[in-house]
Amino acid sequence: MSAGTCTDDAVARAGLTAIAMPGDPLMRTLLEHHPPELIWSALRAGSPLLSTADDPAKAARLRRWQAKAKEVDTDVLLTLAAEAGIRLVVPSDPEWPSQLESLGPTRPCALWVRGAHDLRNACLRSVAVVGARAATAYGLHVAGELSHTLSERGWSVVSGGAYGIDGAAHRGALAGSCATVVVLACGLDVGYPRGHDRLFTDIAERGVLVSEHPPGAVPTRKAFLVRNRIIAALTPGTVVVEAGTRSGAINTATHARDLLRVLMAVPGPVTSALSAGCHRLLRDWQAVCVTDAHDIIEQVGHIGADLRPDDAPLLEHDDLDATARTLVAALSTTEEAGAVAVASATGLDLDAVLRGLGLLAAAGHVERVGAGWRVRSRKHRGSQGRDVR
Amino acid sequence: MSAGTCTDDAVARAGLTAIAMPGDPLMRTLLEHHPPELIWSALRAGSPLLSTADDPAKAARLRRWQAKAKEVDTDVLLTLAAEAGIRLVVPSDPEWPSQLESLGPTRPCALWVRGAHDLRNACLRSVAVVGARAATAYGLHVAGELSHTLSERGWSVVSGGAYGIDGAAHRGALAGSCATVVVLACGLDVGYPRGHDRLFTDIAERGVLVSEHPPGAVPTRKAFLVRNRIIAALTPGTVVVEAGTRSGAINTATHARDLLRVLMAVPGPVTSALSAGCHRLLRDWQAVCVTDAHDIIEQVGHIGADLRPDDAPLLEHDDLDATARTLVAALSTTEEAGAVAVASATGLDLDAVLRGLGLLAAAGHVERVGAGWRVRSRKHRGSQGRDVR
Numbered sequence: 001m002s003a004g005t006c007t008d009d010a011v012a013r014a015g016l017t018a019i020a021m022p023g024d025p026l027m028r029t030l031l032e033h034h035p036p037e038l039i040w041s042a043l044r045a046g047s048p049l050l051s052t053a054d055d056p057a058k059a060a061r062l063r064r065w066q067a068k069a070k071e072v073d074t075d076v077l078l079t080l081a082a083e084a085g086i087r088l089v090v091p092s093d094p095e096w097p098s099q100l101e102s103l104g105p106t107r108p109c110a111l112w113v114r115g116a117h118d119l120r121n122a123c124l125r126s127v128a129v130v131g132a133r134a135a136t137a138y139g140l141h142v143a144g145e146l147s148h149t150l151s152e153r154g155w156s157v158v159s160g161g162a163y164g165i166d167g168a169a170h171r172g173a174l175a176g177s178c179a180t181v182v183v184l185a186c187g188l189d190v191g192y193p194r195g196h197d198r199l200f201t202d203i204a205e206r207g208v209l210v211s212e213h214p215p216g217a218v219p220t221r222k223a224f225l226v227r228n229r230i231i232a233a234l235t236p237g238t239v240v241v242e243a244g245t246r247s248g249a250i251n252t253a254t255h256a257r258d259l260l261r262v263l264m265a266v267p268g269p270v271t272s273a274l275s276a277g278c279h280r281l282l283r284d285w286q287a288v289c290v291t292d293a294h295d296i297i298e299q300v301g302h303i304g305a306d307l308r309p310d311d312a313p314l315l316e317h318d319d320l321d322a323t324a325r326t327l328v329a330a331l332s333t334t335e336e337a338g339a340v341a342v343a344s345a346t347g348l349d350l351d352a353v354l355r356g357l358g359l360l361a362a363a364g365h366v367e368r369v370g371a372g373w374r375v376r377s378r379k380h381r382g383s384q385g386r387d388v389r
Numbered sequence: 390m391s392a393g394t395c396t397d398d399a400v401a402r403a404g405l406t407a408i409a410m411p412g413d414p415l416m417r418t419l420l421e422h423h424p425p426e427l428i429w430s431a432l433r434a435g436s437p438l439l440s441t442a443d444d445p446a447k448a449a450r451l452r453r454w455q456a457k458a459k460e461v462d463t464d465v466l467l468t469l470a471a472e473a474g475i476r477l478v479v480p481s482d483p484e485w486p487s488q489l490e491s492l493g494p495t496r497p498c499a500l501w502v503r504g505a506h507d508l509r510n511a512c513l514r515s516v517a518v519v520g521a522r523a524a525t526a527y528g529l530h531v532a533g534e535l536s537h538t539l540s541e542r543g544w545s546v547v548s549g550g551a552y553g554i555d556g557a558a559h560r561g562a563l564a565g566s567c568a569t570v571v572v573l574a575c576g577l578d579v580g581y582p583r584g585h586d587r588l589f590t591d592i593a594e595r596g597v598l599v600s601e602h603p604p605g606a607v608p609t610r611k612a613f614l615v616r617n618r619i620i621a622a623l624t625p626g627t628v629v630v631e632a633g634t635r636s637g638a639i640n641t642a643t644h645a646r647d648l649l650r651v652l653m654a655v656p657g658p659v660t661s662a663l664s665a666g667c668h669r670l671l672r673d674w675q676a677v678c679v680t681d682a683h684d685i686i687e688q689v690g691h692i693g694a695d696l697r698p699d700d701a702p703l704l705e706h707d708d709l710d711a712t713a714r715t716l717v718a719a720l721s722t723t724e725e726a727g728a729v730a731v732a733s734a735t736g737l738d739l740d741a742v743l744r745g746l747g748l749l750a751a752a753g754h755v756e757r758v759g760a761g762w763r764v765r766s767r768k769h770r771g772s773q774g775r776d777v778r
Contacts, residue, residue, distance in 0.1 A: 142659055267656030267668055270531055270680035279656055282671060282678035289671035289678070291659035 010090045011074045012040035013110035014214065018077060019043070019068040022212040023226045026058055028105045036109065043069040081215045084189045085204065086114045097123050102259055103233050108212045114188045115208035121363035122179040122208050123234045126156035127296055128256070130231065130249045131165025131241035132274050139165055139242030139274060142266055144172035146239065149293035151176020154364055154376075155300075156207075158183065158235050160227065161196055165241045165249070170199060173207070179362040180207040181234065185227040186219035187211065210234075228252040229259075237262030237300040239290060243277030250277050257285060262299045264290040320365070323348065327356045328365060328375055336372030399479045400463045401429035402499035403603065407466060408432070408457040411601040412615045415447055417494045425498065432458040470604045473578045474593065475503045486512050491648055492622050497601045503577045504597035510752035511568040511597050512623045515545035516685055517645070519620065519638045520554025520630035521663050528554055528631030528663060531655055533561035535628065538682035540565020543753055543765075544689075545596075547572065547624050549616065550585055554630045554638070559588060562596070568751040569596040570623065574616040575608035576600065599623075617641040626651030626689040628679060632666030639666050646674060651688045653679040709754070712737065716745045717754060717764055725761030 006014070013036045020027040030039050030049060042049045043066050078088065089095045089111045097120045100107050113119050129147050131139055147157045147169040157173035158181040160166040166182075173180035180203055186192045188209050191200045203209055212230065213223065228248060232238050232255035240263075243249035256263045265287040268275030281287035290296050320328065330345045331337055337345075343353045357373050360366045367376045395403070402425045409416040419428050419438060431438045432455050467477065478484045478500045486509045489496050502508050518536050520528055536546045536558040546562035547570040549555040555571075562569035569592055575581045577598050580589045592598055601619065602612065617637060621627050621644035629652075632638035645652045654676040657664030670676035679685050709717065719734045720726055726734075732742045746762050749755040756765045 138658060138660070266659055267664070267671070267678070269527055269658055270655055271527070275656070276680070279678050279680045282656065283680075283684065289656070289668050291665070291668050291672075295672065 006078060006088070007090075007092070008037045009035070009092065010088055010110070011078070012036040013090050014078055014088050015040045015044075015069060015072050015074045016109050017112070017212060018072045018074075018214045018217075019065045021222070021226070022108060023106050023229070026061055027109070031109060032105060040069065046070075077214060081112065084114070084215055086112050086188050086215055089113045089119060095120050097234055099123070100230070100233050103229060106229060107233075108230065110212075112188055112211045112214060113208060115204045116206065117179040117181075117208045117359070117362065119181070119208050119210060121359075122156045122181050123158065125154060125364035126158050126181065126235045127300055128158045128231045128235040128238040128252065129165070129169035129241060130159055130228075130238060130243075130252045131169075132243050132247055132249060132277075133162045133164040133166075134274070135164035135168065135242050136268075136272060136274055138268060138272070139266075140168040142268075143168040143241045144175075146241070146266070146293050146296065147172030147180075148176045150296065151178040151180070153293060153297060154178055154361060154367060155293075155297065156181055156362065158231055160184070160224070160231060160248070161192065161200065162248075163193060163195065167196060167199060169241070170203060170207075174202055177358070177361060177368075182207070182209050183227055183230050183234070184209060184211040184219075185213065185223035187213050187215040187217040189215045190218060192219045224248055225251050229255040232256040232259055232261060235261065235300075237264060237296070239264040239266065239296055240278050240281060240287070241266045242268060242272075242274045244273060245277045245280055247277055250281070253281055253285070253287070263287045264296060264299060266290060320360075323352065323356050324360055324365075327353065327360060331366060331373055331375045333375045333377035336369040336374040338372045342373065395467060395477070396479075396481070397426045398424070398481065399477055399499070400467070401425040402479050403467055403477050404429045404433075404458060404461050404463045405498050406501070406601060407461045407463075407603045407606075408454045410611070410615070411497060412495050412618070415450055416498070420498060421494060429458065435459075466603060470501065473503070473604055475501050475577050475604055478502045478508060484509050486623055488512070489619070489622050492618060495618060496622075497619065499601075501577055501600045501603060502597060504593045505595065506568040506570075506597045506748070506751065508570070508597050508599060510748075511545045511570050512547065514543060514753040515547050515570065515624045516689055517547045517620045517624040517627040517641065518554070518558035518630060519548055519617075519627060519632075519641045520558075521632050521636055521638060521666075522551045522553040522555075523663070524553035524557065524631050525657075525661060525663050527657060527661070528655075529557040531657075532557040532630045533564075535630070535655070535682050535685065536561030536569075537565045539685065540567040540569070542682060542686060543567055543750060543756060544682075544686065545570055545751065547620055549573070549613070549620060549637070550581065550589065551637075552582060552584065556585060556588060558630070559592060559596075563591055566747070566750060566757075571596070571598050572616055572619050572623070573598060573600045573608075574602065574612035576602050576604040576606040578604045579607060581608045613637055614640050618644045621645040621648055621650060624650065624689075626653060626685070628653040628655065628685055629667050629670055629676070630655045631657060631661075631663045632670075633662060634666045634669055636666055639670070642670055642674065642676070652676045653685060653688060655679060709749075712741065712745050713749055713754075716742065716749060720755060720762055720764045722764045722766035725758040725763040727761045731762065 046066050095118050143165045151173040156179045157169050159169045161182045161184050170180045182203050188211050228251050232252050238256035240249045240253050253263055265278040265281040282289055288299055326346050330342050339353050343350045366373050435455050484507050532554045540562040545568045546558050548558045550571045550573045559569045571592050577600050617640050621641050627645035629638045629642050642652055654667040654670040671678055677688055715735050719731050728742050732739045755762050
């Protein structure tokens, strides 16, 4: 949303992302007791917020935030963001991924988002694929292959933006047919590391970039660790492809386990230090041993499916926009239809139909079958879902 | 034992191994209801054994056994075996590994044994290390390393005699300080495959060869699968190093699982078909992911230890021979003594002391500490046992 159309709640949340680190425990306490507008206006006015702010450290932090809040012009922030193609997504927005609520008090206050895809839709059927920066050729190969097959089978890949496994996962997913989601620990215009500029541009065109940090924010070591909880929380499952025994990927695995998401690890040679973290997850954390995309889909593919009758659509279509609803209505769960037939049935032009079907497939609503398309039903999940093997 | 010193029970069991396949269900039924001497004499005399042998297939098999039994001269069999250095071990012998009783009705009738070590002692602290014949360089390397470290830490390796992982496991163990045990699916004088002749000779000198088959018996495909239950039953745990999804090693794993032994698998590259079986064991069979000898000892090292006070000897010494008991008596569980001191204290010559201590260490009774030796106690298991990591 641009600055002009923002609610007071959104403007306040934008401001709060500019003054406090994500996951800050004091800000968390404030947000548990007060609406964001009140916190933001109190900080800007310098009025007291915590009646019990007798802790000197807390009082000092509040003073720093008050000073920063007076310097932040949310209008300018939101306008510059909009000019860079970055939108703010807050919990009341349809694009908000409601699975982040499982983070409880550490859920993000707001997310900065860039890219053609809808974040919520992109994450409905998604898997986190994470691992070491200093990956081996083996790890890069496996991350790329896994992610490509996941993407071809209608599953989005979610990862960080680092060199190594993260990059290989996104590149593999981009070579497939589904959205890829990168969660950064800095402003989306900063896009660290710079060597991934081209990759981030590709993801903006065919996926989503996400950050808790406002445009201009530079990455810090702590920010990477805090960021990892978002990667784990966005997805029903996390796959660690390669990791040393102490690494960011193991940190993401911790979050996935704490959030009761499916934790998976790819085995590798026992002679490789970069598989040692994965083997520890398998031995001590009861991570599931996965060797290919089929194994992964078998683990995460059942979510939500057990509640639906066989021929019913797999996903609800209520939140789709008008064009997408028109397209879904023109398809059935049992017989496939070609894009030309859909264009003729709906009166939409062929380009719009192809683009719309691609987006719907990425979000898991429809699937390609031979040369045609159909609405994904529970029964037909077999071709992409739990019963694959 | 030689033919001359055999009990009637042992002679009868020797004869039975020469006429029926190990694990034969009809022989199993006979042994459940009659002592071996009775079965053997009845078969040789052609007298009826099964009052209800109305099943034509069973009756035919009994007739075949009767014909074979008349041809077998157990005296010649035991004499030829003794000349080839092969002894018969039956359940009433001190050398019988009583853990085989857990096989229930499929326990072997008798074992043919060759080698310097006592089979029962060698298997007290042992691990089965098994895997594919057509192993990769990775699998051979890992099998050798694991087995060498296990052997150095006082654990015997038990495996088959095949090329690939089996051979690498034995070679690694022979390079260590502990016995290695090979279970063959043919006569110990046949020693299939012939390319392992030299390996089997080395094992005879510094370990044990075991078979259910009498001297002269040639291997059959079925015999390998039946043999695998012995490997699993002799040991508290089985490690699969490399295996396709359908392989003899997976068959051994099945036996280990059915016998409630610890089942372990070594992970490998997901791109390797020869690690696919291991990964399936990890994912679907809840095998423990092990990456080195420490991991393995951690899994199998607790057996029997929880029942003993810290300073008590880890193993009972009652079954040891006179020299071994003298050596154990000259050592303590708390302070180490050099071999020269032991020789002087016991009046034995240094060669006998060194040889005796080596055998005692192989069987887990004593351990090397620096330049000296001590009796292994529960407390000191930490240096070799469960608390290693």
